[in-house]
Amino acid sequence: MKALVTGGAGFIGSHLVDHLVAEGLDVVVVDNLSMGDLHNVKHQDEVTIYVEDVRNEKFMQQLLQEEQPDYIYFLAAVASVADSIERPAETHSVNQTAVFNMLEYIRKTNLPIKQFLFTSSAAVYGNLPELPKKEDSRVDPLSPYAIDKYATERFVLAYGELYDLPTVCVRFFNVYGPGQNPSSPYSGVLSILTDCLNNKKPFTLYGDGSQTRDFVYVEDVIQALWLITKSDTEHEVFNIANGNEASLNAIIETYEKVAGTSLQIKKAPGREGEVKRSVANIGKLIKLGYTTKWSLEAGLSKYWEGA
Ligand code: UD2
Known part of the structure; x- marks a missing residue:
């Protein structure tokens, strides 16, 4: 089994990569090192790493063809609400367009994947009063970041339903x-x-x-991601938090x-x-x-x- 982790040299991505390697998967990482760092990736000799930007559509298409991953974890992102307010266009190109392009390519080429997991955020819930947030609570995305994450979730789920792709979304709360x-x-x-x-x-x-x-330790986040992968869940959204x-x-x-x-x-x-x-x-x-x-x-x- 092979897994592709975009943002795999980043904070959460590199912990996921460690876990996937320990589970015996072949792991391919794409990271442009904008926030990530190759030092984060512990088993570099066992992982294929491409220092590339997920917005490089040609590169990503070629990569999917060559590597044929079973699992895709999309963690590459401009990962900050405040940053998205400074750089809305760039945030959009990474947090939405790059994900959309990948889904579209998977659909067009019938790439035989087992799971496409998109990482969204608690930011989608905004400031509505209902607490605690359930996955079906109302949303109110307030920033370019939250809007992109929510809209992309909808693409990911709709592509799953409409084109029978095994897609799933998670909403990270505050990971440390x-x-x-x-x-x-x-x-x-x-x-x-x-x-x-x-x-x-x-x-x-x-x-x-x-x-x-709601702060959640990164090891619990990885536990959650792996449970979702193992359960073969599709077309669902999961909060990942401590509660x-x-x-x-x-x-x-x-x-x-x-x-x-x-x-x-x-x-x-x-x-x-x-x-x-x-x-x-x-x-x-x-x-x-x-x-x-x-x-x-x-x-x-x-x-x-x-x-
Ligand atoms: C986190 C995620 C973001 C998104 C969001 C969902 C991170 C880095 N960001 O944003 O991706 O998923 O949750 O709601 O995990 N603060 C200070 N001083 C500082 C830095 C932060 O007071 O130097 C405050 C900040 O204003 C906020 C809180 O600490 O009220 C948490 O800030 P954060 O940037 O860690 O995370 P958040 O919740 O804005």
């Missing part, structure tokens, strides 16, 4: 763990917090810290305790297009056998140990 790149202002907040705690840098807190998120809501203030406090050091905080206005509260219902995943192995404290301790 080793390998997350803290170097951009759009990086995940826990990677930035880790960097600030480690290097005694001031942390910029956007808003009053009362915004909530617990925590405010940013509470997360900072917990992390300071775990790290045994305190943070210097600079306040800044809240970010545009941001979600105020976020927490998932993970019942659908639990039905597939998912159990969260990492509480926030356990995950933060593990992350801090390796930082």
